[in-house]
Amino acid sequence: MDFTRSLTTRIVLNAMVLICVAVLAFPLVWIVMMALKQQSDVMAWPPSFVFTPTMDNFRVLFDAAQAGATSYGTIKVDFLKPVINSVVIALGAVVVSLIAGVPAGYVLARRDIPYKEDIAFFILGFRFAPVLLVVIPLFSLFQSLGLYDTYIGMIWVYQVVTLPMIVWLTRSYVEDIPKDIEEAAAIDGAKPFRVVLHIVLPLLKPGLIGASLLVFLLAWHNFALGLMLSSTKAPVTVALLKLLNPGIQFYPVMAAGLVVTMIVPVILIVIGQRHLERGLTFGAVK
Amino acid sequence: MAEVRLEGIRKAYGNLEILRDIDLDIRHGEFVVFVGPSGSGKSTLLRMIGGLEKITGGTLRIDDKVVNKIDAADRNLGMVFQSYALYPHLSVRNNLAFPLKMAKMKKDEIADRVQAAAALLQIEHLLDRKPRQLSGGQRQRVAIGRAIVREPKVFLFDEPLSNLDTELRVQMRVQIAKLHKQLGNTMIYVTHDQVEAMTMADKIVILKDGRIEQVGSPHDLYHRPASKFVAGFIGSPRMNFLPCKEKGSDQARTEITLSDKMSRWLPIQTTSSKGGRALTLGIRPDDFVAPTGMPGELVIEIDVDFVEHLGSATYLYGTALGDHVVARSPNHHFPAGNAGRVSLAVSAADCHLFDPEGKALTRLEAPGSWN
Numbered sequence: 203m204d205f206t207r208s209l210t211t212r213i214v215l216n217a218m219v220l221i222c223v224a225v226l227a228f229p230l231v232w233i234v235m236m237a238l239k240q241q242s243d244v245m246a247w248p249p250s251f252v253f254t255p256t257m258d259n260f261r262v263l264f265d266a267a268q269a270g271a272t273s274y275g276t277i278k279v280d281f282l283k284p285v286i287n288s289v290v291i292a293l294g295a296v297v298v299s300l301i302a303g304v305p306a307g308y309v310l311a312r313r314d315i316p317y318k319e320d321i322a323f324f325i326l327g328f329r330f331a332p333v334l335l336v337v338i339p340l341f342s343l344f345q346s347l348g349l350y351d352t353y354i355g356m357i358w359v360y361q362v363v364t365l366p367m368i369v370w371l372t373r374s375y376v377e378d379i380p381k382d383i384e385e386a387a388a389i390d391g392a393k394p395f396r397v398v399l400h401i402v403l404p405l406l407k408p409g410l411i412g413a414s415l416l417v418f419l420l421a422w423h424n425f426a427l428g429l430m431l432s433s434t435k436a437p438v439t440v441a442l443l444k445l446l447n448p449g450i451q452f453y454p455v456m457a458a459g460l461v462v463t464m465i466v467p468v469i470l471i472v473i474g475q476r477h478l479e480r481g482l483t484f485g486a487v488k
Numbered sequence: 489m490a491e492v493r494l495e496g497i498r499k500a501y502g503n504l505e506i507l508r509d510i511d512l513d514i515r516h517g518e519f520v521v522f523v524g525p526s527g528s529g530k531s532t533l534l535r536m537i538g539g540l541e542k543i544t545g546g547t548l549r550i551d552d553k554v555v556n557k558i559d560a561a562d563r564n565l566g567m568v569f570q571s572y573a574l575y576p577h578l579s580v581r582n583n584l585a586f587p588l589k590m591a592k593m594k595k596d597e598i599a600d601r602v603q604a605a606a607a608l609l610q611i612e613h614l615l616d617r618k619p620r621q622l623s624g625g626q627r628q629r630v631a632i633g634r635a636i637v638r639e640p641k642v643f644l645f646d647e648p649l650s651n652l653d654t655e656l657r658v659q660m661r662v663q664i665a666k667l668h669k670q671l672g673n674t675m676i677y678v679t680h681d682q683v684e685a686m687t688m689a690d691k692i693v694i695l696k697d698g699r700i701e702q703v704g705s706p707h708d709l710y711h712r713p714a715s716k717f718v719a720g721f722i723g724s725p726r727m728n729f730l731p732c733k734e735k736g737s738d739q740a741r742t743e744i745t746l747s748d749k750m751s752r753w754l755p756i757q758t759t760s761s762k763g764g765r766a767l768t769l770g771i772r773p774d775d776f777v778a779p780t781g782m783p784g785e786l787v788i789e790i791d792v793d794f795v796e797h798l799g800s801a802t803y804l805y806g807t808a809l810g811d812h813v814v815a816r817s818p819n820h821h822f823p824a825g826n827a828g829r830v831s832l833a834v835s836a837a838d839c840h841l842f843d844p845e846g847k848a849l850t851r852l853e854a855p856g857s858w859n
Contacts, residue, residue, distance in 0.1 A: 382573035385540050388560040389567040389644075390634065391590035400586070404577045 236457035259458035284441035292421035295360035307372025375409040490641035498545035523685040524695035566635030574619035716846040770840030779833035
């Protein structure tokens with residue numbers, strides 16, 4: 203590290219960081235502030251930065267009993283349902299991806315199978331394709347199969363988002379484990395399945411925690427799949443859209459919904475930061 | 489009892505042949521070293537015995553049982569890898585216990601055996617550490633411990649010392665040799681270091697280009713190399729090779745001329761009666777002595793251009809008869825850095841001769857075999 207930077211350089215560098223922070227944080231701060239304001243404060247011009255915060259918007263969001271009555275009108279929302287939907291779908295998608303993707307990633311890393319690279323690239327290809335590509339044909343398919351607006355159907359279709367990432371990340375983590383270690387386990391009397399169970403999986407654990415967090419966030423943020431293939435089982439991202447009301451615009455309630463939607467990823471990122479970084483940079487096991 | 493028998497073992501990746509015609513008998517309790525330059529197939533051969541590489545052709549038997557198709561896990565072997573290959577997520581104790589757990593052994597027996605192995609290798613104080621908290625030498629010990637704890641039939645070592653520094657390498661070399669004496673198991677050891685091979689082996693197998701070049705005791709390989717390749721590979725510094733011509737022969741001797749046109753008789757049996765062939769004369773640097781004027785010695789003039797003092801020995805680098813030569817000086821106090829011409833002698837009995845194909849001609853006065 204360079205400790206001999208001049209004072210001016212340091213000031214300029216810090217100023218640049220501050221600018222970055224301001225640009226990135228501004229919308230977030232704005233939304234959080236908006237969520238804590240009354241409708242009248244939101245509409246005030248110039249915008250007020252000093253106001254009496256209220257939790258009323260959050261009450262409206264989750265208060266199905268009073269039918270979302272506000273001081274300036276009634277909005278019918280039940281935001282708890284979509285939050286639960288999102289948790290179920292995103293969590294389910296990650297679990298299914300781990301069950302299916304980790305073995306696939308392992309095989310792609312370690313075994314000689316025909317057309318290995320083509321298979322791997324095909325799986326990755328789903329990450330390049332726009333989600334709408336699969337959504338439109340799936341819409342009619344899901345309706346005739348009875349999968350439309352079901353958790354199973356949603357978790358299944360979310361594999362488009364989560365599975366390729368899990369397969370590819372697992373593959374690269376496995377490639378980072380020295381092959382010697384697996385061979386040593388084989389010589390020590392472990393059959394292939396036990397080698398994976400006792401040696402490979404424990405070594406993959408930190409990487410997989412990071413990868414799971416990462417794909418959970420991807421699943422959480424997905425919008426198009428839920429919009430087209432669900433209604434009562436719609437995730438938060440879709441529910442947010444439904445807050446757009448043709449009549450009065452309940453801006454502070456929408457902002458509160460956004461805050462709720464953001465809070466889950468933020469908590470996960472804060473708790474799992476160490477693992478998330480590991481998941482992205484997981485390397486030398488040695 | 490653990491005998492390993494290789495019959496016509498072959499290994500190929502597609503059309504690329506790595507090993508062919510490998511026939512080898514390893515007796516119970518033998519310490520066998522596979523040695524050869526890189527790419528000779530020695531590691532591949534070891535890995536085939538271990539079950540880590542498929543056998544393309546031939547038969548591999550361990551204790552008279554054909555194991556070609558048997559999983560590595562079921563061959564009951566122990567192996568030490570060059571990289572140690574310790575399980576990074578397990579403590580030393582659990583690393584040692586792993587083979588026993590796989591064998592579904594009882595808990596208290598596992599504990600006893602781990603303790604015994606740790607005591608044998610003096611790593612008891614390290615049992616609760618993780619591999620990353622150990623030094624290279626300690627990791628090496630743990631790797632050996634993990635291999636011996638199950639008391640396998642055969643131990644395989646794949647260049648286990650090449651990641652250690654010189655001093656530690658010598659220590660571990662001695663320790664592995666001692667361990668072999670203590671346990672009495674069959675051990676197969678791969679190295680590219682001929683000193684390791686010479687010091688540890690009961691039997692050395694020299695591999696070259698995927699074929700066995702020669703099998704024998706270290707003593708035999710040193711004194712009766714089968715080929716120019718073996719002669720050059722075993723022994724340090726390397727044997728000197730000088731071109732010469734076959735002039736004549738009788739029953740027990742061959743007459744050669746070097747480029748100085750002087751003819752000399754060597755106690756070596758030739759394979760041709762015609763004479764006139766271009767041969768190669770081989771002289772080990774350590775076989776040079778001060779000339780005594782006695783018959784039966786070859787006097788060679790060396791133009792020395794560099795002198796290397798090792799303390800215990802002094803080596804002279806120079807040219808003789810138009811070729812590069814290395815010779816151990818019979819005189820320890822050879823003046824350092826002094827270039828000049830010296831006359832050194834070699835007993836005719838110490839000379840080696842190789843035919844144009846590189847095969848050795850039989851030395852009749854070579855030191856007898858020990859075994």
